[in-house]
Amino acid sequence: MKKLHIIILLTLTAYFPVSGQVNVSGHFYGEDAFKFSQYSNYGSSRTIGMGGAFTALGGDASNTFVNPAGLGFYNRSEFSISPIFNNLSTSSTYLGEAVDRNSSKATIGQVSLIMNKNRGGNSKVKSTFGVSYNTLANFYNNYDYTGSHNRSSLMDYFAEQATFRGADTGTLDSEFDPTTGIAATPESMYYQAYMIDPYEDGGYVVVEPSFPVVQKGQVSERGNLGQLNLSYGANYRDRVYFGAGIGIQSLNYNQISSHQETFPNGEVFNGFGYVDELVVKGSGINLTLGAIYKVTNDFRVGMNVTTPTAMRVNETFYSAISIDQKPNTFLTDFSTIETAPGDYAYKLTSPWRGNVGLAYLLPKKYGVVSLEAEYIGYGNMGVKDKNSNSWTNEQNTAIAQVYKDVVNIKGGLEVRLGRARVRGGVNYLADPYQKSTSLKRSNVILSGGAGFRSAKFFADAAFSASSFNSAYTPYVLSNPENYDSAVINNKVGTLSLTVGTFF
Secondary structure, three states: OOOOOOOOOEEEOOOOOHHHHOOOOOOOOHHHHHHOOOOOOOOOHHHHHOOOOOOOOOOOHHHHOOOHHHHHHOOOOEEEEEEEEEEEEEEEEEOOEEEEEEEEEEEEEEEEEEEEOOOOOOOOEEEEEEEEEEEEEEOOEEEEEEEEEOOOOHHHHHHHHHHHHOOOHHHHHHOEEOOOOEEOOHHHHHHHOOOEEEOOOOOEEEOOOOOOEEEEEEEEEEEEEEEEEEEEEEEEOOOEEEEEEEEEEEEEEEEEEEEEEEOOOOOOEEEEEEEEEEEEEEEEEEEEEEEEEEOOOOEEEEEEEEOOOEEEEEEEEEEEEEEEEOOOOOOOOOOEEEEOOEEEEEEEEOOOEEEEEEEEEOHHHOEEEEEEEEEEOHHHOEEEOOOOHHHHHHHHHHHHHHEOOEEEEEEEEEEEEOOEEEEEEEEEEOOOEOOOOOOOOOEEEEEEEEEEEOOOEEEEEEEEEEEEEEEEEOOOOOOHHHOOOEEEEEEEEEEEEEEEEEO
């Protein structure tokens, strides 16, 4: 089992410092389960342009993931690909100081092959098979923070962690390799880097007590959550549509966090830098079932349900401290002390998902209007360590305390102008947290797009934009009044292009 005193710097989507709000020993893995279960606007440009409201619609490559019953609307085969361009703007406020940053990233949103063999005929049942890859979540992100602190330093966090562990200096010395400068535990690294000293009454205290502490940091995130879909859809008499799909997910996530501190009135240090890197890889599988019913030729009702993804996750964590000491303070052979990379394996269960949607075809085939409600059971996410039932129960109890189930609302419109298409959509994402804060944690994604259709070729473009708040806590302490979080305003713009051919 992972040593629970190893705590990564917390990347929070709201004000939920672990020590103050969540009763767990060490890192709260509910944050990871939530992060890896939040899907962005995904699929083809047509679907994105209509706000993702596609549960009651068919005839699009996104049906391989959204609702496989929609594959039953196909009467020919199709291949399509959708590159996506993301632009992210962040504005971080920490200790009263603001820092802005912009970044961009290009990736593949989806690639799909739809195979239909029902070219005419009198069969009552017609079927289509689809294979696709979708990028469900793009973790690309960069933000900075800076500020002057008068109540604490990251050293205080180091001292508290060493005190909580209760190891003496002899143990911390034994966990350090003096030939390589590599520590076996974070507490040994703190001690060998002269961040902490033993206190005469027990526990540990900081070596540098001066204020103010000028703090600045950077966080860089990379990776994505992708899903390979193997889906089947069929229709009966062009009235009832049903389908099923298997989703094989792959998770790749990397976070590098750096935190620097300088002491204008330092007695022992000019400053120091701390860096950690987290690499997460995982794979899992889920099942989607769906149905669409034509109430009339112009009105449709659709629904689908997706089981939780059962995912095996492996993570590797590394950290290091680089010191800049005052002259004639102490002797050391290393200006940088590192920890040996730590590996941990656990199981993650994503939430149940379900959609109910309505679609109405406008008169004279001028277009379509769609509306749907999406259920996501965030409160039922789970993590599991097969070697520790107590850790598993503690983490899952905390998940139920922090997160709640939500219902998101999506709406879309497509207007047909000959071979051209014009689209618009909205996607309201509800607040998934049990406790309210001053942060705006619900999110509205607005989208629009256009397209062109011919007998053999089609092309679509869509743009979506959203703005939401998050927070990043560089470190937490037992007294919440002694540490702060950086409040981050995120603005995300996504341009999607889809090109495809019929055959």
